[in-house]
Amino acid sequence: MTEAVQDRIGVCSWSLRPGSPDELIAGVQQVGLSRVQLALTPLRNDPAQWGQAPQRLRDAGITIASGMFNTIGEDYSTLESIRRTGGLVPDEHWPDNWAIIRDVARLARQLGIGQVSFHAGFIPHDPQDPTFAKLVDRIRQTADCFAQQGIDLLFETGQETADDLLQFLRTLDRPNVGVNFDPANMILYDKGDPIESLRKLLPHVRQVHLKDAIRTQTPGTWGTEVPLGEGQVDWPAFVETLQRGGFTGGLMVEREAGPNRVQDIRQAVERISRLLAAG
Numbered sequence: 001m002t003e004a005v006q007d008r009i010g011v012c013s014w015s016l017r018p019g020s021p022d023e024l025i026a027g028v029q030q031v032g033l034s035r036v037q038l039a040l041t042p043l044r045n046d047p048a049q050w051g052q053a054p055q056r057l058r059d060a061g062i063t064i065a066s067g068m069f070n071t072i073g074e075d076y077s078t079l080e081s082i083r084r085t086g087g088l089v090p091d092e093h094w095p096d097n098w099a100i101i102r103d104v105a106r107l108a109r110q111l112g113i114g115q116v117s118f119h120a121g122f123i124p125h126d127p128q129d130p131t132f133a134k135l136v137d138r139i140r141q142t143a144d145c146f147a148q149q150g151i152d153l154l155f156e157t158g159q160e161t162a163d164d165l166l167q168f169l170r171t172l173d174r175p176n177v178g179v180n181f182d183p184a185n186m187i188l189y190d191k192g193d194p195i196e197s198l199r200k201l202l203p204h205v206r207q208v209h210l211k212d213a214i215r216t217q218t219p220g221t222w223g224t225e226v227p228l229g230e231g232q233v234d235w236p237a238f239v240e241t242l243q244r245g246g247f248t249g250g251l252m253v254e255r256e257a258g259p260n261r262v263q264d265i266r267q268a269v270e271r272i273s274r275l276l277a278a279g
Contacts, residue, residue, distance in 0.1 A: 010035030012209070012255075021049075025062065036065065037117075040067045040104050066113060067108050067113045071087055071088060073085050074087075087120045088142070089121035089131060101142050105149045115152045117153075117156055157197070162192055163200065183197075199241055203245075210252065212226050213226060224257075
């Protein structure tokens, strides 16, 4: 892997399912990388176990490229359950989520992390839907909190179509808000073609998740995540679209299924590295 490519590819810490900072460091080294998108919620909730993780990572030569945080009560068992419980939509969790947001923004600033991603929740297609206005208010508040710390807030893609997300971003009108584009999520949620969606959203894309999936045959149910290169994402077209658009942001391998995470992540790194080098 060339140095230029290695400087851009990383792995999502949660993909390695680490039980401790030592396990995370070992996992990152096993997949042959030196960059990580770090889940920040464990650092906030369990500082005794995870508080020293950032320094331990840096001592091991691993760069924290970006962060991620979870909201409370998310239920991914079905598409309907995550629609009800995801992100900042549930009113009953908003006070606690707002506390998480403030803590994570301060933590990210302390760690020198410039980008943090999260699942905002399902954005309604209709701007007249009451949930649309509620999310605008809550995400503006969230974005401003992160902006005060000098941090970009990135939306995970998938819960809505590219057109709906573009409409929401225009309404939101916050310069520190961007997109963490996940092509597999467009397939898993059945929300459009990943390449077409990437072309539309590219001006807002600041980081990419490298993940693959197969679309469901039963509308209203989840698609299936598979190792990168074995699903329905057209990876040569994906990389070409990024390169033609001048994208130079981070490329984070995410693997959230399967028993062979290390092997699957290494496979993803090899395939993407070849495509980047060929371009």
